[in-house]
Amino acid sequence: MPRTALLAIVIVPGDRRSIAGQIVDAIRRKISATELAVGDQLPSVRGLAQQLAVNPNTVSKAYAELVSGSWLVSRAGMGLYVAAQRDPLSDGERNRRLDAAVDRFVNEVVAIRANPDEAVERVGEALGELGLRQSA
Amino acid sequence: MPRTALLAIVIVPGDRRSIAGQIVDAIRRKISATELAVGDQLPSVRGLAQQLAVNPNTVSKAYAELVSGSWLVSRAGMGLYVAAQRDPLSDGERNRRLDAAVDRFVNEVVAIRANPDEAVERVGEALGELGLRQSA
Amino acid sequence: MPRTALLAIVIVPGDRRSIAGQIVDAIRRKISATELAVGDQLPSVRGLAQQLAVNPNTVSKAYAELVSGSWLVSRAGMGLYVAAQRDPLSDGERNRRLDAAVDRFVNEVVAIRANPDEAVERVGEALGELGLRQSA
Amino acid sequence: MPRTALLAIVIVPGDRRSIAGQIVDAIRRKISATELAVGDQLPSVRGLAQQLAVNPNTVSKAYAELVSGSWLVSRAGMGLYVAAQRDPLSDGERNRRLDAAVDRFVNEVVAIRANPDEAVERVGEALGELGLRQSA
DNA sequence: GTGGTCTAGACCACG
DNA sequence: GTGGTCTAGACCACT
Numbered sequence: 368m369p370r371t372a373l374l375a376i377v378i379v380p381g382d383r384r385s386i387a388g389q390i391v392d393a394i395r396r397k398i399s400a401t402e403l404a405v406g407d408q409l410p411s412v413r414g415l416a417q418q419l420a421v422n423p424n425t426v427s428k429a430y431a432e433l434v435s436g437s438w439l440v441s442r443a444g445m446g447l448y449v450a451a452q453r454d455p456l457s458d459g460e461r462n463r464r465l466d467a468a469v470d471r472f473v474n475e476v477v478a479i480r481a482n483p484d485e486a487v488e489r490v491g492e493a494l495g496e497l498g499l500r501q502s503a
Numbered sequence: 504m505p506r507t508a509l510l511a512i513v514i515v516p517g518d519r520r521s522i523a524g525q526i527v528d529a530i531r532r533k534i535s536a537t538e539l540a541v542g543d544q545l546p547s548v549r550g551l552a553q554q555l556a557v558n559p560n561t562v563s564k565a566y567a568e569l570v571s572g573s574w575l576v577s578r579a580g581m582g583l584y585v586a587a588q589r590d591p592l593s594d595g596e597r598n599r600r601l602d603a604a605v606d607r608f609v610n611e612v613v614a615i616r617a618n619p620d621e622a623v624e625r626v627g628e629a630l631g632e633l634g635l636r637q638s639a
Numbered sequence: 640m641p642r643t644a645l646l647a648i649v650i651v652p653g654d655r656r657s658i659a660g661q662i663v664d665a666i667r668r669k670i671s672a673t674e675l676a677v678g679d680q681l682p683s684v685r686g687l688a689q690q691l692a693v694n695p696n697t698v699s700k701a702y703a704e705l706v707s708g709s710w711l712v713s714r715a716g717m718g719l720y721v722a723a724q725r726d727p728l729s730d731g732e733r734n735r736r737l738d739a740a741v742d743r744f745v746n747e748v749v750a751i752r753a754n755p756d757e758a759v760e761r762v763g764e765a766l767g768e769l770g771l772r773q774s775a
Numbered sequence: 776m777p778r779t780a781l782l783a784i785v786i787v788p789g790d791r792r793s794i795a796g797q798i799v800d801a802i803r804r805k806i807s808a809t810e811l812a813v814g815d816q817l818p819s820v821r822g823l824a825q826q827l828a829v830n831p832n833t834v835s836k837a838y839a840e841l842v843s844g845s846w847l848v849s850r851a852g853m854g855l856y857v858a859a860q861r862d863p864l865s866d867g868e869r870n871r872r873l874d875a876a877v878d879r880f881v882n883e884v885v886a887i888r889a890n891p892d893e894a895v896e897r898v899g900e901a902l903g904e905l906g907l908r909q910s911a
Numbered sequence: 912g913t914g915g916t917c918t919a920g921a922c923c924a925c926g
Numbered sequence: 927g928t929g930g931t932c933t934a935g936a937c938c939a940c941t
Contacts, residue, residue: 392610392613392614395610395613395614396609396610396613399613399616436614452616454616456615456616461615461616461617464611464615464617465612465615465617465621465622465625466625468608468611468612468615468617468622469608469622469625469626469629470629471607471608471611472604472605472607472608472626473532473626473629473630473633474528474531474532475600475604475607476601476604476630477528477531477532477535477633478528478531478572479592479597479600479601479604480535480588480590480591480592480597481597481600481601483630483631483633484630485601486601486604486605486626486630487623487626487627487630489601489602489605490605490608490609490622490623490626491623493605493606493608493609494609494612494619494620494622494623495619497609497613497619
C-alpha cells in the first residue's frame with residue numbers, strides 16, 4: 368500500500384562521498400532492504416533538504432541520479448515514487464561489476480591485514496540486513 | 504629458505520588504479536597468500552620495470568610504499584626482501600578501516616542490484632584463496 | 640577553526656635526510672606540537688615548492704608520505720588538510736619501534752662519550768616542547 | 776685490578792647494523808657502564824670470534840674501530856686492553872653531535888606517535904644503567 | 912586552481 | 927650491481 372515515507376538518513380560531514388552521494392547510497396540501501404517499498408512516495412525535495420539541513424539543490428541532484436538509475440520514478444506534479452524493480456543491467460555487466468567490487472574489497476582487506484574470516488563474516492552480516500531480494 | 508622471486512604481475516592499462524598502485528596491490532596479495540614468503544628477495548627495481556615495461560621510478564614508488572607499510576624491508580645495496588609479518592595497525596584502526604571497506608562494498612553491491620548471497624559467496628571464495636593466516 | 644597554514648620550514652642542503660624527508664619531519668613535528676591544528680589546510684604543492692625552491696615533485700612526495708601515514712588527508716581538488724589524530728599503530732608495534740629508537744639513541748650517546756644525565760635532560764627539553772598530547 | 780673480561784654479547788642476525796657494528800656498540804656500552812674497567816684485557820680475536828660464532832675478521836674489524844676511537848689500546852704481543860678514558864672529542868663537537876642525536880630521536884618519537892613522557896622515561900632508564908661517569 | 916601520476920635522465924651511497 | 931633521490935616536463939581528474 369503506497370505511503371509517504373519518512374527517511375532516516377544521517378549525513379556525515381567528514382565523509383569522502385559528497386552529500387548527494389550519501390543520500391543516493393542511503394536511499395538505494397533502503398529500497399534494497401525493502402525499507403522503502405515499490406510505490407512509496409518520497410519526501411519532497413524541499414522537505415528532505417530541510418530535514419537534513421542541506422541545500423535543496425543537493426537533494427534534487429540525488430533524486431535525479433536515482434531517477435536516471437531507475438530506482439525512482441517521477442509522476443508529473445505528484446512527486447517521486449519508488450520504482451518497480453526491473454533491472455537495467457545485463458547479467459554480464461552486473462557480473463563484471465560485482466567481480467570488480469569483490470576485487471577492490473579483497474585488496475582493502477589485504478592492505479589492512481584484516482582477518483579474512485572476519486571480513487567475510489562482516490560482509491555477510493551487512494548484506495544479511497538487506498534480506499533476500501531481487502535477481503536471485 | 505630465502506629465494507629470489509619471479510613475479511607474475513599483469514599491468515592493466517585501463518585500470519583506475521595507478522600503475523604503481525597495481526604493483527602494490529599485486530605484491531601485497533602475493534605476500535598475504537604466502538606466494539611470496541618472508542625473506543624472499545624481490546626483483547630489482549630495474550628488472551621489474553623492464554619486465555612490466557614501465558619506468559623504473561614507478562616500480563621504485565611502489566616498492567617505497569610497500570616498505571613504508573612494513574611489507575618489505577630494504578637492505579642497502581642488497582635489494583628488497585619480504586618483511587617478517589607483524590601487525591602494524593592498532594585493533595581500533597583496523598576495525599575502523601574494515602568497517603569502511605565493508606560499507607563501501609555493500610553500497611556497490613546494492614548499486615548494481617547484485618544478489619547479496621552471491622556477493623557474500625564470491626567474497627568468501629576470493630578471501631579463501633588467501634589461506635588462513637593473519638591476525639587470527 | 641580551519642585556516643591555511645604558513646609553514647616555516649628550513650631546508651638544510653647538507654642534511655643526511657632527503658629534502659622530502661626533512662619536509663616530512665618538519666610537518667610531523669608541527670602537527671605533534673599543535674602548531675598545525677586538525678583541519679588546517681597546508682600550502683599547495685606548487686606553493687611550498689616555490690617557497691622552498693625545490694621541485695614540486697619533491698613536495699608532492701613528502702605530502703604523499705604524510706597522507707599514507709594518516710597525518711594528512713587529501714580532498715580532491717581542494718588541497719591537503721591536517722587529519723584527525725588517531726593512533727594508527729598497534730601498541731606492540733609502537734613499543735617495538737620506541738625500544739629500537741631508544742637503543743639507537745643510547746648507542747650514539749655512548750659513542751660520543753656524552754654525559755648521560757645531560758642527554759636525558761636535553762631529550763626532556765626537546766620532547767617537552769611538543770606539549771602533552773598524544774596516546775597518554 | 777686488571778683482569779681478563781668475559782664478554783656477554785648477543786649478535787642479532789636480523790639487525791640493521793653490521794655484525795662488527797653490533798660488537799662495537801656492545802663493547803662501548805660495557806665500557807661506559809664500567810662493566811669493563813680501564814686496564815681490563817679483552818678476549819682474543821679468535822676467542823671472541825669462536826664464542827660469537829662469527830668470522831675472526833669481523834671481530835678484528837670491530838677491535839680496530841674501537842682502537843682508532845681510543846676505547847681500546849693495543850699492547851704489542853699482549854693483546855687489547857680497555858684504554859684510559861680521555862676524550863678525543865672537543866666540547867663543541869660533542870655538543871653538536873648530541874644535539875643531532877637528540878633531534879633524530881625526537882623525530883622518531885614523533886613519527887611513531889609515542890608518548891613523549893614515556894619516551895623520556897625510557898631514555899632515562901636506559902642511560903641510567905650506564906651509571907654516572909665521564910665528562911660531567 | 913588543486914593533487915596525482917608517469918616518463919626521462921641524472922647523480923649519489925652502499926656493498 | 928643495488929636502491930634512493932631530485933629535477934624537468936607533461937598529462938589527467940576534480941572543483
